[in-house]
Amino acid sequence: MTTKIPSDETLTETGLEASGKGRVLIIACGALAREILALVRLNRWDHVDLQCLPAILHNHPDRITDAVREAVTRHREEYATIRVAYADCGTGGQLQEACAQMGVEMIAGPHCYSFFEGNEVFSGRAEDEFTAFYLTDFLARQFEAFVWRPLGLDRYPQLRDTYFGHYEKLVYLAQTDDPALTETARDCARRLGLAFERRATGYGDLATTLANWADG
Amino acid sequence: MSEEEDEIILSELDDNDLVQQMFDDLYDGLKEEIEEGVNILLERNWEPYRILTEALVGGMTIVGRDFRDGILFVPEVLLAANAMKGGMAILKPLLIETGAPRVGKMVIGTVKGDIHDIGKNLVGMMMEGAGFEVVDLGINNAVDAYIDTAKSEGADIVGMSALLTTTMPYMKVVIDTMVEQGIRDDYIVLVGGAPLNEEFGRAIGADAYCRDAAVAVETAKEFIARKHNQMAAG
Structure with a gap:
């Protein structure tokens, strides 16, 4: 399967339509499109197709479960297997419940931050790091669309400390080694008034989960 | 002009x-x-x-x-x-x-590991506006902070807030401890936060889940009225 990666803006607002080829469909958050397509290409998983929901659902977790349910239902007949590349993502267990009802697997963990770093490592740090604000590659590139504008900081910069006053640092969980993107993430930290830390994670549990799904 | x-x-x-x-x-x-x-x-x-x-x-x-x-x-x-x-x-x-009427007293805070206090602050403010006395515990509260303060302040309501899926289970720790200490029924326990829902509130043994500040105020008033009625009847 060769799928052209849409722009980040398209992945944020629209997502990505499945190509209709392959027997395994992964229904994913648009924020994971690049990483999943990279793994598909790298591993030559020609039997794996990808459908992405708009990444901006990240900011509206209450809408994720219904959107995933609808996508699974719509594609059920077209593929032998469907998997859901979302973690809990703020749905408070509702996505897990819906996936269990539909008989489809999803990614373990609370968020993409967690499975990129590795769920075990992430939860091990939780006690000491609850004042950290996380960005991934995608979120660093889409900082304006996911953080700055929705929080109204473009219009009301005085609200910054209302949102971020209790945070201490911004941790950039880097999937790739991209110095320019690291500088973008560092600038995000500066704008939020937070210390900056870069942590190279690669694809973490996303890679192992997808490998299991592609084999199964 | x-x-x-x-x-x-x-x-x-x-x-x-x-x-x-x-x-x-x-x-x-x-x-x-x-x-x-x-x-x-x-x-x-x-x-x-x-x-x-x-x-x-x-x-x-x-x-x-x-x-x-x-x-x-x-x-x-x-x-x-x-x-x-x-x-x-x-x-x-x-x-x-001027001795304005006091409807009841609430202890409120975000749970352990959670620093997101925007919702909690809005609820606290609207509760004060509705005539409740509010004791704000701030952020990142362990079970003792809720229980000790509720006891020492003679609170009617314990309010817990969480924004994260990872921190919301801590609300159950607080409620379970209240049950262990035999004080659960002494307080009205209200919970709120984006990833919560009514089902979660029921499952952990809270009196109510409040989806926003206005609902929190109405729910608190309702429970306080019930408490007064029970006391009058008893």
């Missing part, structure tokens, strides 16, 4: 128009105008409690309704809340002096 001619002089408005204008100013998050409006009403011998309920809470009710209906968004609500806070700061000492 020039801008100058358009400008509204708050002190020239009659009481009704001034309150209506304060609704607009709250909606627009204009803190200084709200402070001015409160001071004008005080000069006109309005009781502090009347200013609080009619002008400030009345205005915030509109803000809350439009937030729920998707007309207003979080940044605008925060600006409105900040404006109301300005008015409250003037009124608070006067409310104590």
Whole structure:
């Protein structure tokens, strides 16, 4: 399967339509499109197709479960297997419940931050790091669309400390080694008034989960 | 017409128009105008409690309704809340002096590991506006903070807030500890936060899940009224 990666803006607002080829469909958050397509290409998983929901659902977790349910239902007949590349993502267990009802697997963990770093490592740090604000590659590139504008900081910069006053640092969980993107993430930290830390994670549990799904 | 001619002089408005204008100013998050409006009403011998309920809470009710209906968004609500806070700061000492009615006492805080306090602050403010005394524990509270403070303050309500899926289970730890200590029924336990829902509230043994500040106030009033009725009947 060769799928052209849409722009980040398209992945944020629209997502990505499945190509209709392959027997395994992964229904994913648009924020994971690049990483999943990279793994598909790298591993030559020609039997794996990808459908992405708009990444901006990240900011509206209450809408994720219904959107995933609808996508699974719509594609059920077209593929032998469907998997859901979302973690809990703020749905408070509702996505897990819906996936269990539909008989489809999803990614373990609370968020993409967690499975990129590795769920075990992430939860091990939780006690000491609850004042950290996380960005991934995608979120660093889409900082304006996911953080700055929705929080109204473009219009009301005085609200910054209302949102971020209790945070201490911004941790950039880097999937790739991209110095320019690291500088973008560092600038995000500066704008939020937070210390900056870069942590190279690669694809973490996303890679192992997808490998299991592609084999199964 | 020039801008100058358009400008509204708050002190020239009659009481009704001034309150209506304060609704607009709250909606627009204009803190200084709200402070001015409160001071004008005080000069006109309005009781502090009347200013609080009619002008400030009345205005915030509109803000809350439009937030729920998707007309207003979080940044605008925060600006409105900040404006109301300005008015409250003037009124608070006067409310104590004038012996305004006290509906009940609430201890509120975000749970251990959770630093997200925007929702908690809004609930606290609206509860104060509704006549509750609020003891704000701030962020990142362990079970002892809730229970010890509820006991020492003689609270009626324990309110817990969480924004994260990873921290919301801690609410159950607090409630289970209250059960172990045999004090669960001494308090009304209200929970709230974005990833929660009614089912979760029931599952952990809370009295109610409150989806927003307005619902929290209504739910708290309802439970307090029930408590009073039970006491009267008992």
